[in-house]
Amino acid sequence: MGRNRTFPVEIAPEALLTTLVADERLVWAVSRPNGDEKGDEGMILPRSVPVRRETLAVRAQEVLHRNDMGGWTRAAPDLYPHQWSWDSAFIAIGLAHLDTRRAARELESLFQHQWNTGKVPHIVFNPEAPPDSYFPGSDHWACAAASPDAPPAPPYTSCLCQPPVHAIAALRVWKVAERNGGEEAGAARAFLREIYPKLMLWHRYLLSYRDPEDSGLVTIFHPWESGTDNSPRWDTSLAAVEVGDLAPYPRHDLQHVANASQRPTDADYDRYLWLVKLIKEAGCDEMSIYRSHPFLVKDALFSAILVAANEALLEIAGLVGGRVEDRALIAQWIERGRRGLARCRDPELGLCPDYDLRTGSALRAHTVAGFAPLVAGGLRPRRLAILRETLMSPSFIGHPALGRPLAPSTSPNDPGFNPRSYWRGPVWPVIDWLLWWAFVRAGEHQLAERVRESSLEQIAEGGFAEYFEPFTGEPLGSREQSWTAAVALDWLAHGPQREMRAA
Ligand code: DGY
Numbered sequence: 001m002g003r004n005r006t007f008p009v010e011i012a013p014e015a016l017l018t019t020l021v022a023d024e025r026l027v028w029a030v031s032r033p034n035g036d037e038k039g040d041e042g043m044i045l046p047r048s049v050p051v052r053r054e055t056l057a058v059r060a061q062e063v064l065h066r067n068d069m070g071g072w073t074r075a076a077p078d079l080y081p082h083q084w085s086w087d088s089a090f091i092a093i094g095l096a097h098l099d100t101r102r103a104a105r106e107l108e109s110l111f112q113h114q115w116n117t118g119k120v121p122h123i124v125f126n127p128e129a130p131p132d133s134y135f136p137g138s139d140h141w142a143c144a145a146a147s148p149d150a151p152p153a154p155p156y157t158s159c160l161c162q163p164p165v166h167a168i169a170a171l172r173v174w175k176v177a178e179r180n181g182g183e184e185a186g187a188a189r190a191f192l193r194e195i196y197p198k199l200m201l202w203h204r205y206l207l208s209y210r211d212p213e214d215s216g217l218v219t220i221f222h223p224w225e226s227g228t229d230n231s232p233r234w235d236t237s238l239a240a241v242e243v244g245d246l247a248p249y250p251r252h253d254l255q256h257v258a259n260a261s262q263r264p265t266d267a268d269y270d271r272y273l274w275l276v277k278l279i280k281e282a283g284c285d286e287m288s289i290y291r292s293h294p295f296l297v298k299d300a301l302f303s304a305i306l307v308a309a310n311e312a313l314l315e316i317a318g319l320v321g322g323r324v325e326d327r328a329l330i331a332q333w334i335e336r337g338r339r340g341l342a343r344c345r346d347p348e349l350g351l352c353p354d355y356d357l358r359t360g361s362a363l364r365a366h367t368v369a370g371f372a373p374l375v376a377g378g379l380r381p382r383r384l385a386i387l388r389e390t391l392m393s394p395s396f397i398g399h400p401a402l403g404r405p406l407a408p409s410t411s412p413n414d415p416g417f418n419p420r421s422y423w424r425g426p427v428w429p430v431i432d433w434l435l436w437w438a439f440v441r442a443g444e445h446q447l448a449e450r451v452r453e454s455s456l457e458q459i460a461e462g463g464f465a466e467y468f469e470p471f472t473g474e475p476l477g478s479r480e481q482s483w484t485a486a487v488a489l490d491w492l493a494h495g496p497q498r499e500m501r502a503a
Pocket of ligand 1: 122224227229253
């Protein structure tokens with residue numbers, strides 16, 4: 001593994017280490033100003049250390065080092081002991097500020113398990129993780145290895161996929177290495193040359209197998225593919241899934257959170273596992289799944305990330321001298337994606353909802369995923385203004401009871417809102433990162449800075465939690481979540497004075 005790079009942050013690392021020792025003894029006592037939630041009563045979460053802003057960079061680095069498994073990083077120490085696809089991409093973005101070679105390695109190790117179709121699996125299972133640490137684990141997915149398109153196993157992979165943040169991450173690695181110069185820049189260019197065809201194959205998979213309709217929107221087969229598992233986005237479509245006979249199964253995930261209310265319900269899990277069973281029965285074959293699967297949804301946020309990732313891919317193609325035909329194709333993909341997102345906008349909601357292919361109807365939930373066109377970028381001023389207005393409205397950031405001006409994953413005005421439950425209300429730093437980055441690209445620097453500052457404050461106070469209660473800022477879900485540490489590092493490297501040179 002390469003040596004650590006300097007911290008391109010506001011404070012010198014040596015100074016940070018001194019303060020760190022004092023902070024280690026502190027613990028976070030859960031504050032519940034309303035006092036009305038069940039569970040978690042007066043509980044002390046020993047690993048959630050409030051991290052003073054000054055120590056943030058060192059602490060973030062430590063989280064990533066503790067979760068470092070050699071050439072890849074586990075998403076979190078207990079709840080997520082494997083390599084997750086979009087987590088890894090965000091992790092590479094953060095690692096780039098510590099060691100660009102290690103950041104590149106994060107993506108390379110994930111892409112070693114790319115399927116022949118181009119699919120990048122949503123989980124690569126760690127063969128050394130304790131067998132009862134995560135369910136459904138490698139044995140549950142082992143059947144995926146029977147597919148002619150699966151990579152050699154072990155390690156086994158799942159046969160789902162997740163939002164394609166990877167090209168964005170690869171470009172970030174390059175930009176930081178280029179700034180550092182010398183051998184590092186040379187190594188990063190070699191990395192780009194190596195990963196470019198793999199990224200091209202991955203995006204081609206999404207634009208073909210997952211969009212046979214040429215709609216510009218990606219079809220997901222499972223809420224896990226969205227990365228926003230129990231979001232109200234999927235309530236209507238999941239309610240229509242009839243669960244058949246399921247063997248009993250463990251909920252290992254519940255051992256790793258302070259209260260079960262922070263995770264999806266058993267009813268959600270029944271549906272998740274039923275969908276997995278159907279996907280396995282279809283031999284993980286996209287055509288068969290498309291023919292018979294009860295959950296076929298066009299995911300707006302996934303599709304928007306693909307548009308932004310295609311923009312990054314186009315830049316990478318330029319850097320590595322990609323074929324002219326490929327560059328033209330990527331440009332078409334970008335246009336196709338933007339057209340698809342424009343078609344799904346809902347003027348009444350001021351958002352861009354997902355779309356259920358089975359019923360032919362829009363899924364009109366009030367969630368942060370509806371800001372997908374912001375993430376895709378390239379918006380006309382009027383359209384940008386509408387989305388900005390919706391985001392600032394009392395339905396999202398302008399809600400009077402919010403602890404900080406950060407978008408809850410689900411609007412408090414949505415009937416499915418729950419401030420403590422995973423994607424049904426909590427604030428997620430990675431989503432804040434996507435919004436921040438979208439604002440930077442749109443030239444909305446003040447807004448971007450507000451998101452960056454507020455999110456860093458939240459992490460400084462609550463630690464590197466997976467997600468946060470939107471009214472109290474209480475850290476929820478897993479602690480020491482790698483991608484939270486990673487986005488914090490990226491934000492620290494982009495103080496307002498630098499105004500996003502690498503963004
Ligand atoms: C989980 O296990 O919670 C994941 O979201 C599935 O990928």
